Amino acid sequence: MNYILHLLIMIGIYLILGYGLNLVVGFGGLLSLCHAVFYGIGAYATTMLMMKAGWTFLPAVGGAVIITAFFAFLVGFPALKFRGDSFVLVTLGFQMIVFTVLYNWVEMTRGPYGIPGIPRPSVAGYEISSLPAYLLLVAVMLGISVLVLFTLYRSPFGLALKALRDNEMAAEGLGKSPVHLFLFAFVIAGMIASVAGSLYATYVTYIDPTSFTLDESIFLLVILLVGGSGNRLGPLLGTVFMILLPEALRFLGLPDTVAPNVRQVIYGLVLILFMFLRPQGIAGKYSPR
């Protein structure tokens, strides 16, 4: 039972990340390889605010969102001078830089040692430490994020992003400002990722930089590639598939020595098959490459 609750909590956290990134990748058509950066900054900022500044959970989440928005703006502004492959490479660069800083700035982040003993969140006097309570907290946060994002998806803002994605020159010719709209999308996606970071840090109660690597950014992108982006269903299918796939492979009963390798191979194969058979993802119409 605990195992299932744990999976549901992780699915909830990744849904927040997936739906947020969908705004940039699915609506804006920009392949970002640094989404884990904002997830990480959110996690670290929440931890610092709670442990060093003594804030309670909800204010810390809010503070982390603002801090992450600032960093997303800092990254997005130069990155959005570029499109296509160059944009991918610039975001990759930021991913590397931030990881290196988190890893080496030992006085601030404790680097590779990580930060243990992060307090559990307490909301309105209740400490949330049991799994069902935590699942409820994640569900509420997910609900709020999804409500905000779905409103944006079908707003004039979402439509303008899709127009820019399909043909930037034509959309600009209709009065859409690419710089403003893309930057808004990028910063909002970062802020949403920060919320996921807050939840992760206080759920696991330990963070270190290896949770926010390039691998993680790629994983988030793969969620959208597999599930389909630019719509409401894709991130859900992608997240469920990508989180449950390795769990399902656990039950194959492989000997312990080869199991992790075989799982990686199967995982890779599934991705390749997707690129061949369904490049737009399970639920997608639009293929972001």
Next chain:
Amino acid sequence: MKQEGLKIKKVSKSVNGLRIVDGVTASFLPGRITALIGPNGAGKTTLFHLITGELFPDSGKVLYRGETITCLSPYRVARKGVGRLFQDVRVFENLSVYENVASACYKHKTETPWFPFFRPGRLRTIDQQISEKVEYWLDYVGLAANKDDSGSDLSYGQQKLVAIARLLAGGFSLMLLDEPTSGLNSVMIRKVLSLLEKIVEEDKEKTIVLVEHDMSVVREIADWVYFMNEGKIAFFGRTDHVLGDKEVREIYLGF
């Protein structure tokens, strides 16, 4: 005197040391269809780029309705009412026909991420108005039945109609049309031409400028013609006057 229409004053542009547009002065008046003709490489499309802000001129000025629009970004030029039909059409392929046209209608203030949260009621009203507007213009260009098709499902001719509907619904008072009839069959050409004539007839505030290679099209719908050659305006005047000129015939028409 009231400043009207589009005025281009001594605009020049060089690319890699080559003068593509060389001191062009021209004015395009509302209620009129003006054709820009000339051989390939004469600088017609470049002139469009200079008007819409895709390129900035090295010297000279572009004014629309008395306002300088030189060196504004394309989206700012567009917000002044300057709309463009691209030579390669550029419909939004993954959007429905409806969404294609609707995307042209929203004013940029409604396109901020916070607008749906702070003004939900206002947005519902706007959505409703725009939905009526889109239906009207889709009907106008004859695509009402294709409302839910996605952009990529349409024929090339239908895509041009969607692009024209975008300009009409978006309320662009200046329409720069880069070869609106190229690649169309004769039925579609007739459809586009009668549409353009209807547009200027019904709205005298609309200024239409088209780049066109088909002289029978120019003769049929253009009131006024600018003939460009080697980056300069070589001739201009009433359509029959320019097309009847001996030198124009020699340089361009070859007879």
